[in-house]
Structures are given as structure tokens and as C-alpha cells.
Amino acid sequence: MKDFNYEELRNIQRGLVKKINLKKVNFKRIKYIGAVDVSYKKRFAKGAIVIYDNHKEEIIYEFTIEKEIKFPYVPTFLSFREIPVIEELYECSKIKPQILFLDGQGILHPLGIGLASHFGVIKNLITIGVAKKRLVGDIKKLPEREMEYAPVYYEGVLKGYCLKIGKGKRFLWISPGNLITPEEALKITLKFIKNGRHILLHRADRLSKK
DNA sequence: GCGACAG
DNA sequence: ATCTTGTCGC
Numbered sequence: 587m588k589d590f591n592y593e594e595l596r597n598i599q600r601g602l603v604k605k606i607n608l609k610k611v612n613f614k615r616i617k618y619i620g621a622v623d624v625s626y627k628k629r630f631a632k633g634a635i636v637i638y639d640n641h642k643e644e645i646i647y648e649f650t651i652e653k654e655i656k657f658p659y660v661p662t663f664l665s666f667r668e669i670p671v672i673e674e675l676y677e678c679s680k681i682k683p684q685i686l687f688l689d690g691q692g693i694l695h696p697l698g699i700g701l702a703s704h705f706g707v708i709k710n711l712i713t714i715g716v717a718k719k720r721l722v723g724d725i726k727k728l729p730e731r732e733m734e735y736a737p738v739y740y741e742g743v744l745k746g747y748c749l750k751i752g753k754g755k756r757f758l759w760i761s762p763g764n765l766i767t768p769e770e771a772l773k774i775t776l777k778f779i780k781n782g783r784h785i786l787l788h789r790a791d792r793l794s795k796k
Numbered sequence: 797g798c799g800a801c802a803g
Numbered sequence: 804a805t806c807t808t809g810t811c812g813c
Contacts, residue, residue, distance in 0.1 A: 627804095659804070695802080
């Protein structure tokens with residue numbers, strides 16, 4: 587793994603965060619919704635994308651790719667590790683989703699530019715960040731019952747929601763990536779939670795691990 | 797200095 | 804994320 591200039595990468599993030607646009611979604615345009623996930627094995631990363639047809643209400647397309655890992659996992663710099671894989675998945679997909687779910691944070695990031703926001707900005711795409719763990723953000727009290735949620739604040743501003751899924755101590759940290767509001771990101775995500783899991787991200791996760 | 801820290 | 808045996812519970 588080469589040496590990376592993290593100060594320079596910080597500057598890239600500072601430039602990208604200015605381009606995030608948290609506007610409302612025009613739902614009439616939405617026909618395809620996608621999800622991507624990446625898993626790792628030795629020197630390689632395997633990415634999977636699934637495309638859901640919102641009218642047929644089913645997954646209609648999916649595939650995987652493998653790529654050599656070129657960047658280490660460093661908290662707050664996850665984008666630089668995963669985006670090469672996700673970008674190839676997106677560009678090679680014969681069906682382009684109008685909304686894309688990513689396994690990671692959106693604006694719930696120290697600089698406001700998590701994986702979902704980063705990818706949403708460079709592709710000018712509606713993206714939603716769905717993370718399994720907290721990176722930043724404050725919450726008054728964790729939701730206690732299944733499918734309950736609580737607002738997450740960072741620097742005093744509402745940035746996303748924490749949703750309790752399933753029975754145990756499993757939560758999802760949902761925040762807008764780009765071109766969507768926190769409330770809409772929560773609302774759309776809720777539609778895909780079945781049996782305590784996000785059906786599209788879960789499918790992408792399983793595919794990437796095959 | 798100490799604790800936190802997406803995947 | 805990944806490495807990993809047995810084990811608790813529906």
C-alpha cells in the first residue's frame with residue numbers, strides 16, 4: 587500500500603462538501619433504486635450492486651466485480667478505499683438507479699462528506715448513507731423499540747436519524763448523501779426494512795461475499 | 797495527553 | 804471489513 591497524503595485528501599473533501607445539495611426529491615422520476623456494498627479478501631475487494639424496480643417492486647438486476655485494494659481503511663477516509671469499486675459498478679451497470687443506497691455515512695461525517703455524500707457529489711446522484719455504526723453525531727436517547735428512530739445532531743444541526751432494527755442492539759445510522767433531505771432519506775430507507783434488515787443492502791452484502 | 801473512530 | 808468454535812434460542 588503506497589503512502590498517501592492525508593492533508594491533500596482532506597482538501598479534496600473540503601472541496602466536495604461545498605457541492606452537496608440537500609434538496610427535496612422529485613419522486614415521480616424515481617423508477618430504479620440501487621444499493622452497493624464492498625467486501626474484502628486478501629488483496630482484493632469485491633463489490634456488488636443490486637437494482638430494484640420501484641414499479642415492479644422487485645430486484646431486477648445485479649452483478650459483482652473484483653478489484654485490487656489500493657487504499658487502507660482509515661476512519662473518515664473510507665471513500666478513497668471504496669469509491670473505485672463503487673464507481674466501476676455504477677458505470678458498468680446497464681441500468682442506472684436514480685437513487686443509490688451505500689453502506690456508510692452520508693453527511694454524518696466529521697467534515698460532512700462521508701462515502702454516500704462523496705459518491706453522490708461526483709456522480710450528481712441521489713444517494714443515501716446507511717451505516718451500521720456511529721461515526722459522529724449526538725442523540726438524546728437511543729430508540730428502544732423495533733422500527734423506532736431518533737434524530738441525530740452534529741454541531742447542533744439535524745443531520746440524520748438512528749433507526750432501531752430487529753431485536754438486539756442493532757441500529758442503522760441514516761443520513762442524506764446528496765440531493766435528498768434527512769427526512770426523505772429516513773422515509774425511503776424505512777420502505778426497504780424487512781425482517782430487521784435493509785433488503786437491498788443485505789442482498790448486496792451477501793452477493794459481495796460469495 | 798486521552799478517547800473515538802463508517803467499512 | 805475479516806479472522807473464527809461453540810453455543811443459545813426460535
